[in-house]
Amino acid sequence: MLTLHTADLVVPVSSPPIPHGAVVVDGETIVAVGSLEEMGSAHPSAEVTMWEGTLVPGLVNAHTHLQYTSFTEVGAGRHASYVHWSEAFVQEYDLRRGEDWAVTARAGVEQGLRAGVTAYGDVVTDVEAMTALPESGVAGVAYFEIIGVPFDRWEEEVKERVTAILTSTPTSEVFRVGLSPHTPYTVDEPVLIDAADLARRLGVRLHVHLAEVDSEDAYYRTGTGPLVERITMRVGRPWTVVARGGSGMGAAEYARECGLLGSDSHMAHGVYLDREGRDILDRSGTYVALCPRSNLTVGADPPPIADYLRENRRIAVGTDSLGSSQSLDLLEDVSLLAELAAKGGYTEPDLEDRLLHVATMGGAAALGLDHVIGSLEPGKRADFAVFAVGSVAELVNEGGGNCVGTVTAGSLR
Numbered sequence: 001m002l003t004l005h006t007a008d009l010v011v012p013v014s015s016p017p018i019p020h021g022a023v024v025v026d027g028e029t030i031v032a033v034g035s036l037e038e039m040g041s042a043h044p045s046a047e048v049t050m051w052e053g054t055l056v057p058g059l060v061n062a063h064t065h066l067q068y069t070s071f072t073e074v075g076a077g078r079h080a081s082y083v084h085w086s087e088a089f090v091q092e093y094d095l096r097r098g099e100d101w102a103v104t105a106r107a108g109v110e111q112g113l114r115a116g117v118t119a120y121g122d123v124v125t126d127v128e129a130m131t132a133l134p135e136s137g138v139a140g141v142a143y144f145e146i147i148g149v150p151f152d153r154w155e156e157e158v159k160e161r162v163t164a165i166l167t168s169t170p171t172s173e174v175f176r177v178g179l180s181p182h183t184p185y186t187v188d189e190p191v192l193i194d195a196a197d198l199a200r201r202l203g204v205r206l207h208v209h210l211a212e213v214d215s216e217d218a219y220y221r222t223g224t225g226p227l228v229e230r231i232t233m234r235v236g237r238p239w240t241v242v243a244r245g246g247s248g249m250g251a252a253e254y255a256r257e258c259g260l261l262g263s264d265s266h267m268a269h270g271v272y273l274d275r276e277g278r279d280i281l282d283r284s285g286t287y288v289a290l291c292p293r294s295n296l297t298v299g300a301d302p303p304p305i306a307d308y309l310r311e312n313r314r315i316a317v318g319t320d321s322l323g324s325s326q327s328l329d330l331l332e333d334v335s336l337l338a339e340l341a342a343k344g345g346y347t348e349p350d351l352e353d354r355l356l357h358v359a360t361m362g363g364a365a366a367l368g369l370d371h372v373i374g375s376l377e378p379g380k381r382a383d384f385a386v387f388a389v390g391s392v393a394e395l396v397n398e399g400g401g402n403c404v405g406t407v408t409a410g411s412l413r
């Protein structure tokens with residue numbers, strides 16, 4: 001049966017906004033998008049749902065950890081530095097060992113749905129959360145995380161376990177699995193290289209945190225800085241790159257040399273990348289999920305969004321987890337990006353249109369799912385959200401908290 005959703009403004013993202021627009025859905029799939037007048041006469045038998053406000057493609061949260069939805073106390077305030085934050089986070093994680101991570105991850109999806117988010121790049125530390133996305137009827141990629149694994153343990157047992165998880169998790173056209181070596185400083189170099197190789201052999205996507213911390217560069221380049229002490233203390237010995245006095249390479253170059261970049265990969269943060277670093281990502285086809293609220297929470301700087309926009313980079317947006325952010329309402333991060341872009345001197349009139357693109361198509365492309373989600377087009381999955389705002393500018397600048405309805409695969413949530 002056909003349903004026709006009409007709203008004051010329909011923004012397909014892949015084509016210009018349509019005042020008094022309509023989206024026609026057959027089951028789970030969009031079959032037509034146009035003006036209400038055209039769509040109504042072409043599909044007279046469709047059941048009509050009328051919305052007040054602006055209808056856009058479902059938002060894509062390109063970097064989060066849904067299983068940490070219960071970590072709100074750690075994510076509530078600002079921390080003095082990344083090391084302070086990371087100590088608070090690890091303490092919370094230790095306290096919550098044994099928590100039902102499938103339940104917390106699904107609770108995260110529910111919060112996202114209320115904010116118009118219908119797809120995720122979700123990092124999964126505990127396997128119980130691996131299927132939270134399909135179980136909740138949303139799209140995305142679940143990236144199984146490896147962190148703090150020395151090469152001997154990787155070879156002896158972890159690699160086999162990771163392979164089993166990645167090959168046994170049921171996937172679909174809108175749900176894929178991937179592998180996330182946490183960062184190039186929390187995973188030893190030989191493991192990074194072998195993990196990237198494993199992901200490619202299994203045909204799954206890759207995802208790392210990169211250039212989130214200001215001292216990362218010193219760590220990779222010269223094997224020095226505050227991260228060295230922290231990691232060495234936790235691991236019990238300096239890791240390969242530190243033991244040999246650094247790689248001489250900055251964050252992006254080092255990640256590339258370890259095999260972590262590519263069009264089958266996307267990374268989170270990208271705060272501390274200069275133009276050369278951003279060029280390296282670009283040439284490799286790697287998307288960056290910017291998470292500005294999380295950066296401020298962990299005591300870092302905000303991402304250089306004005307540069308990313310001016311240089312036309314491949315970018316997406318993420319909330320990160322509730323362990324480092326105040327909500328899973330993606331538009332709060334989008335609004336902050338708009339504010340930061342203006343502060344950074346990006347004054348083009350296309351700012352809001354571009355940021356909506358980043359939060360939809362950008363995220364879909366970062367996850368390798370832009371052929372099925374990210375815009376309102378015939379053949380794509382009927383994932384969309386309606387907000388009580390009158391324009392794209394209003395949506396981007398003050399859309400947070402204003403979602404009035406979310407639809408995934410044609411069903412109202």
Ligand SMILES: [Zn+2]
Nearest residue numbers: 209268320321
């Ligand atoms: Zn993260």
